[in-house]
Amino acid sequence: MAEGKIYIAGHRGMVGAAIVRALEARGERAILTRTHAELDLTDQAAVRRFFQIERPSQVYLAAAKVGGILANNQFPAEFIYKNLMIEANVIHEAWASGVKRLLFLGSSCIYPKLADQPISEDALLTGQLEPTNEPYAIAKIAGIKMCESYNRQYGEDGIDYRSVMPTNLYGPGDNYHPEHSHVVPALIRRLHEAKVNGASAVAIWGTGTPRANFCM
């Protein structure tokens, strides 16, 4: 059991909810959550107040403005602004209030579009990103670099801020919106509807040339 409270930012999202289930299954009781309506993580003053009052000892940062190709392409300003603000506010205020352990959720789209496969960690910042989600990826890279920088500058104080890069995720609580979902739930929905409707063909976005490994 962890000492002190564990704050899960984004606990109603797919990843955040899964983290809460895993922590509860391991017997953690002091789990701290706030809905988006209760605490807007882009609001620096509100985030500062929250950390100063609640003083969690650990943080899982699974809150983000998230979406698939179409949403990223339509709302690039929202993707870069909101994600930069959420990361800057949560990581900095966590540090300022004495949080020693923090886990930041990145994304595999931070790596160059044409990186060698399988992608290795040192491919980061070695080439052009996929243009459709570049603003989102740049924000995620900033979050990773914040964790690295805080470790470098304040590591002697015992802080340990880590980033993980999940690939395509899917599972309970996923978003199956026809246009705004990620590729795996989108494919599940299309194939399911095609089966239910007895369709003879299923339309998949893109040119058909990209290849992907989905670990199911």
Ligand SMILES: NC(=O)c1ccc[n+]([C@@H]2O[C@H](COP(=O)([O-])OP(=O)(O)OC[C@H]3O[C@@H](n4cnc5c(N)ncnc54)[C@H](OP(=O)(O)O)[C@@H]3O)[C@@H](O)[C@H]2O)c1
């Ligand atoms: N899903 C994937 O395939 C995938 C792959 C790689 C990495 N990731 C990463 O994993 C993390 C979580 O993804 P997810 O799929 O779980 O996303 P999600 O289901 O959309 O959940 C994101 C959560 O963040 C909350 N949130 C967004 N903006 C907020 C704000 N300004 N203030 C407070 N809360 C806010 C959302 O609340 P509302 O819904 O109320 O706004 C939601 O509960 C993200 O960092 C994402 O980049 C996901």
